[in-house]
Amino acid sequence: MFTALDRVICAADDALRTLAAAATSARPMPGATAQSELSESERQHVCGLMRVDHAGEVCAQALYAGQALMARDPRVRATLAQAANEERDHLAWCAQRLDELGSAPSVLSPVWFAGSFLLGVASGAAGDRWSLGFLVETERQVERHLDGHLESLPPQDQRSRAILEKMREDEISHAQAGRSMGARELPLAAQRAMGIVSRVMTTTAYRL
Numbered sequence: 001m002f003t004a005l006d007r008v009i010c011a012a013d014d015a016l017r018t019l020a021a022a023a024t025s026a027r028p029m030p031g032a033t034a035q036s037e038l039s040e041s042e043r044q045h046v047c048g049l050m051r052v053d054h055a056g057e058v059c060a061q062a063l064y065a066g067q068a069l070m071a072r073d074p075r076v077r078a079t080l081a082q083a084a085n086e087e088r089d090h091l092a093w094c095a096q097r098l099d100e101l102g103s104a105p106s107v108l109s110p111v112w113f114a115g116s117f118l119l120g121v122a123s124g125a126a127g128d129r130w131s132l133g134f135l136v137e138t139e140r141q142v143e144r145h146l147d148g149h150l151e152s153l154p155p156q157d158q159r160s161r162a163i164l165e166k167m168r169e170d171e172i173s174h175a176q177a178g179r180s181m182g183a184r185e186l187p188l189a190a191q192r193a194m195g196i197v198s199r200v201m202t203t204t205a206y207r208l
Contacts, residue, residue, distance in 0.1 A: 023088065023091045023092035023095045023096075024092050025088070025089040025092035025093060026085065026088075026089060027089050029092075029093050029096060029163065030093065030162035030163050030165070030166040031158060031159040031160070031161065031162025031163055032159075034158040034159040034161075034162060035158070035159070036154075036156055036157040036158060036159045036160065037156060038154060038156070038157060042154045042157070043101055043102075045152070045154070046101060046153065046154065046157055046160055047098065047101050047102075047103035048206040048207065049149050049152060049153065049160070049206070050094050050097050050098050050101065050103070050160060051098060051103065051104075051105060051106050051205050051206060052106075052149075052201075052202045052205045052206050053090075053094045053146075053149065053164065053167070054091065054094035054095060054098060054105045054106065054109075054205075055105070055106045055108070055109065055112050055201060055202075055205035056142060056145070056201075056202075057087055057088075057090045057091035057094055058091065058105075058106075058109050058112045058113050058116070059112050059113070059115075059116040059201070060083075060084070060087040060090070060091075060116075060138075060142075061084060061087060061088065061091065061113070061116075062112070062113040062114070062115075062116035062117040062120060063116045063117070063119060063120040063134075063135075063138065064080045064081075064083055064084040064087065064120065064135075065084070065117060065120060066116070066117040066118065066119065066120020066121040066122075066123075066124060067080050067120040067121075067123060067124040067131045067134070067135065068080045068081065068084070068120075068124075069120070069121060069124065070120075070121055070123075070124025070125050070131070071124055071128055071131065072127075072128050073128050075181065076128045076131070076132065076181060079132075079177050079178070079181055080135070082177075083135070083174045083177065086170045086173075086174070087170075087174075089170075090163075090167045090170070093163045093166075093167075094163070097159065097160060097163060100159075106204075106205040106208055107208050108204065108205065108208055112201060112205070115197075119134075120134075128181075128182075129182050129183060129184045130184050130186075132178040132179075132181050132182065132183035132184070133178070133183040133184040133185060133186045134186065135174065135175070135178040135183065136175045136178040136179055136183045137186045137190075137191055137194060138194065139171045139172070139174045139175035139178070140175055141194060141195060141198055142171045143168055143171050143172060143175070145198070145202065146164050146167060146168040146171065147168070149164055150164055150165065150168070
């Protein structure tokens with residue numbers, strides 16, 4: 001049985017692993033054998049896209065850590081833990097792809113983590129069903145965001161495409177899991193506010 005202190009320690013460990021340690025994945029990186037010949041302008045664009053996706057995965061780790069810290073139902077914590085494990089794979093894949101492209105994650109990663117952790121705590125404090133509703137809406141918005149990136153990728157970059165397609169598949173699965181656990185639909189105002197915050201993050205992380 002996890003105590004409140006145990007969960008705080010787990011949240012701190014999540015922060016250290018996300019921000020200070022090299023990300024590792026439990027699953028093989030999608031598209032590992034694909035080749036992608038890119039011009040310099042295309043490389044820079046893909047770097048921006050993957051930096052945004054990496055920042056999104058930093059946010060996901062923080063969000064789930066905050067929600068798990070506040071979750072009442074052990075089944076909800078287990079659902080969040082499973083999603084976080086898969087999102088950690090995404091984090092590692094994006095980091096590896098950035099390294100291959102000669103780039104690096106957003107310098108504002110600690111900011112993204114801190115803000116998302118507080119959002120996770122706040123949504124968790126509202127109750128498990130609201131917390132799951134926040135998860136579902138987050139994954140819904142991430143799915144749309146990944147659709148845009150898939151359309152924007154250079155056609156020949158099959159390596160990045162394979163990563164984003166698998167990430168999209170997992171995000172859809174996480175949203176379905178949240179709905180199956182009884183997630184509540186967030187008010188429209190909350191959905192719009194989340195969209196605004198997401199746009200600020202994606203616009204900034206593309207460049208920084």
